[in-house]
Amino acid sequence: MVAKIKSGKSLIGALNYNENKVKAGKATLIAASGYMKNHEALSFFDKLFRLTDLAERNIRTKTNTVHLSLNFDVSEHMNKDRLVAIADDYMKRIGFEFQPSLVYQHVDAGHPHIHIVTTNIQADGKRISLNNIGKLVSEPARKAIEIDFGLVRASDKKKEEIQKLDIKPFEYGAADTKRGITNIVNEVTKSYKFTSLPELNAILNLYNVSADKGTKESVMFNKGGLRYWALDKNGNKIGVPIKASSIYTKPILKLLEDRFSLNDFLRKPFKENLKARIDKVRSQAISLEQFKNNLNKNNVTVIVRQNSEGRIYGLSYIxxxxxxxxxxxxxxxxxxxxxxxxxxxxxxxxxxxxxxDNIAKKATSASPNQDQPFIKQRANGLLDELLNPLDPNDTLPNQFGPKKKRKKRRKLNL
Incomplete structure (x- = not known):
């Protein structure tokens, strides 16, 4: 099991994220703790008011939202009762036993997982500290639950294998557009080191997604907005774009620009190794296509940038x-x-x-009755003349035999 904890300042934002999934058929509310009604009878206002009522008891604390997710291995088949039991045990172990919480089962990823929305403000107005809660509190709780419930241990597999979404190029119409774009954008912005929007797009385009600031005359461009488009197989924009601000992780332009300088620093250690791999492949390739294919075998993707006329003006290496x-x-x-x-x-x-040898072979095939050693010798001579031409000043005077003496004309005395 992998536990992830996110804290924030917007209870309604965390609640809307999950409720929108419910409306789209991608999630189900399976439990509610600390509420006066059964979870099936709760309205959106009921869910929000219970959380905001506690949050308002400590107006000095701005970070009052806790959004957790518990992720399980793909091999595990989890029914609702088991998920609710795990959620209750986990909340008790991390000190949130008496906090109101909403448990949502999500079905929009390749592995079973639940989301829990709660607040860290208690009934008496005191806050539950979130400082190092992941390392000091959540990690021991996770390990204990893995043993008690017989779950696949995260330490037995790389965390990335459980957490990372198996993203593939987006196919428009095959899945929910917003969810498909969100999965790809979140994974790419989290994992890759890019230093500009064009570099980010070079990666996103591999998955049929593109980030767009709009035209220079547009309001969105002037206000620093950003939206994400789905692309068809030919790289053309299709469908309705998704605003960056509507994605839960908020991959807006300002946030991305803050990452550019950091990514430039983080990618430096890998520069020389990449150059060495490119040099090795270039010394063996005889065409651009072979160059790209061989680098791809070395885990380097080459992006060829060209204009509308087909002229290549740049290369990018991923x-x-x-x-x-x-x-x-x-x-x-x-x-x-x-x-x-x-x-x-x-x-x-x-x-x-x-x-x-090649010249000799061609000559032999054309005249099979001629003496082969003579042909090869003659071919070598022709090759030497082509590769090592002599100075024309040394050869021209002797090419036509000895120089003839000019006859002197006799002068007649008249």
């Missing part, structure tokens, strides 16, 4: 091992599009030492 993207200019002049294409275009395609 290191899939270290989740870092670099433009060719970031790595150095030798890794730019012009340099790579030139090195591939003018790379010798054969061994000069065997050229004479």
């Amino acid at each position: 290191d899939q091992v270290n989740k870092a993207i670099f433009n060719g200019s970031d790595l150095g002049k030798n890794y730019s599009a012009a340099s790579i294409i030139e090195s591939l275009q003018y790379k010798p395609t054969g061994n000069v030492a065997t050229s004479a």
